[in-house]
Amino acid sequence: MAGSGISTDAARREMESASLKPRARRGLRWWALVVPAALFLGVVFLYPLARLVQVSLHSGPNGNEGPATLDNYRFVLDDPIFRQAVRHNLALLLAVPIATLAAIAIALALHAGIRGWKAYRTVVFMPYMLSVPVLGSTFLFLYGLHGVVNSILGDVGLGGLAQDWWGDPHWALPSIGSLVVYHEVGFGVVLMLARLLALPPELFDAARVDGARWWQVQRYVTLPQLRSVITTYVVLELITMLSWVFAYVYSTTKGGPNFASYVLELYIFENGFTFQLPSFAAAVAVLLLIPTTLVIMLWLRRSRIAEVNLE
Amino acid sequence: MNRRLLGRAGTQLPMLAVAAVTLYPLYFVVITAFKTQGEYRTNRLLPPRHPTLHNFHDAFRDGELFRWMFNSAVITFASVAVSTLIAVVAAYPLARRAFRGRTAFIGLNVALMVVPPVVLVVPLFLLFVRLGLINSRLSVVIVYIGLLIPFSLFILVNFFATIPRSLEEAALLDGASTLRTLRHVIVPLSAPAIVTIVVVNAVWVWNELLIAVVFLQDNDKRTLTAGLTFFQGRFLTNDPLVMTGALIASVPMLALYMVGQRFFIRGLVAGFGK
Numbered sequence: 281m282a283g284s285g286i287s288t289d290a291a292r293r294e295m296e297s298a299s300l301k302p303r304a305r306r307g308l309r310w311w312a313l314v315v316p317a318a319l320f321l322g323v324v325f326l327y328p329l330a331r332l333v334q335v336s337l338h339s340g341p342n343g344n345e346g347p348a349t350l351d352n353y354r355f356v357l358d359d360p361i362f363r364q365a366v367r368h369n370l371a372l373l374l375a376v377p378i379a380t381l382a383a384i385a386i387a388l389a390l391h392a393g394i395r396g397w398k399a400y401r402t403v404v405f406m407p408y409m410l411s412v413p414v415l416g417s418t419f420l421f422l423y424g425l426h427g428v429v430n431s432i433l434g435d436v437g438l439g440g441l442a443q444d445w446w447g448d449p450h451w452a453l454p455s456i457g458s459l460v461v462y463h464e465v466g467f468g469v470v471l472m473l474a475r476l477l478a479l480p481p482e483l484f485d486a487a488r489v490d491g492a493r494w495w496q497v498q499r500y501v502t503l504p505q506l507r508s509v510i511t512t513y514v515v516l517e518l519i520t521m522l523s524w525v526f527a528y529v530y531s532t533t534k535g536g537p538n539f540a541s542y543v544l545e546l547y548i549f550e551n552g553f554t555f556q557l558p559s560f561a562a563a564v565a566v567l568l569l570i571p572t573t574l575v576i577m578l579w580l581r582r583s584r585i586a587e588v589n590l591e
Numbered sequence: 592m593n594r595r596l597l598g599r600a601g602t603q604l605p606m607l608a609v610a611a612v613t614l615y616p617l618y619f620v621v622i623t624a625f626k627t628q629g630e631y632r633t634n635r636l637l638p639p640r641h642p643t644l645h646n647f648h649d650a651f652r653d654g655e656l657f658r659w660m661f662n663s664a665v666i667t668f669a670s671v672a673v674s675t676l677i678a679v680v681a682a683y684p685l686a687r688r689a690f691r692g693r694t695a696f697i698g699l700n701v702a703l704m705v706v707p708p709v710v711l712v713v714p715l716f717l718l719f720v721r722l723g724l725i726n727s728r729l730s731v732v733i734v735y736i737g738l739l740i741p742f743s744l745f746i747l748v749n750f751f752a753t754i755p756r757s758l759e760e761a762a763l764l765d766g767a768s769t770l771r772t773l774r775h776v777i778v779p780l781s782a783p784a785i786v787t788i789v790v791v792n793a794v795w796v797w798n799e800l801l802i803a804v805v806f807l808q809d810n811d812k813r814t815l816t817a818g819l820t821f822f823q824g825r826f827l828t829n830d831p832l833v834m835t836g837a838l839i840a841s842v843p844m845l846a847l848y849m850v851g852q853r854f855f856i857r858g859l860v861a862g863f864g865k
Contacts, residue, residue, distance in 0.1 A: 314685065
């Protein structure tokens, strides 16, 4: 860049002379460009988060009546339906290792130079592009009593395994879990495969020359390189299972049968909008924010995702 | 048998199985949309022997599907356009200038990227009731713009930071203002990143359910994704008609996927692959 030295110096001098103006004014000028974004973040995130706490501590249709009290928290913590919802969200966490292992396996297979890996990636990622309600209504029929899954089980002589997948309280939640995994695996594959493709091929050649077997290469070379991406994927999926499964449940069981697949978001949704009890909904939302925030903080501290270098 | 061939079959066969399981539900949507209810009752697995367009006729008859599709298109366009513009303008100083509060703002922005919308809807609902904005498309556009900003800003700040400084300095030297430099130097160089956030965000808004259900309760204000769950409830015994609705709702996103797949993948990788 020797040729551009002069102009760069001149520009830098220009910029420096500009920065001789009172510092605060310079800062304000840059903030002026950030203000519209900050305004939206304030209206859509910060104000609602503050108001959420207020509503959770009061009663009334606007969540601002009476003195501050923890009664709403006491009520929901004693509510058997709330406890059931918590258990269901925790049970859905089982989908995280399943989706993660499936994504790792598929990413490794595609990275092994399998013929048509790009086509496979396109296919595996496709469900992630479709809306959850589309997939929900499709799975509603596939898993129906006379649906394709049961009829295939019957055709291969496993008719005894056929279930009323959505109507049986034991199977409603696992059915939702399978739908979540179906939708989310492709995202993990894409993340991990991208990382693998960015690695220098010599990394693998060296191990192979040393006579390492395929699984040894994966275990000692590939997987360690994937660690940070796997962590990110696991974190995002944990948050999904705790607080982002509304669409899956709403488009299939709506929490039934008899609350067998009821989740925290449905509790917030029904109390907040169907029963017009925003204070209970807000209390649950605050309780839900606690583990979510913890997971986010741990992840932010571990990853370098928020770092942006100026030079 | 040749060992290498065996090894190749060892990965091809499981991957073929994965692809088949992944594609089957989509195949089911398509074949079912072209079946009559009578044929569906006796033939669920195979393509229709007597394909019919009857379901499409029925699905569009009331006009509500068109209405929902129009709503989705307007809402998606407005929220993606405005949020992208706001994020481009804000990302420039955040990526390029040192000023007080910059690092804190970037940190806050990344944390907000993963805040689940479900914790925001109750207070936002109370706010919009007071402002008289319930059942107005403006309300969901405002919420979507806010929800899209953290991811867009994050991608753009990281991308802008990789643009060589010399290009920008040349423009400043020519006396261009900050906004002119942004428009004529930074934005053209950032086209891939901008296309990426537009594609990722458009898909997200088009598919969003919770906010659409909460804020748009009038039937003629619904988005297509929200309308579909409603449609499904009304025609629960008519599987082929529901699958036709699902197919219609998916076609725009599948088309976008086919055209913009690499942008979509690049966006998610840039966002979370660090």
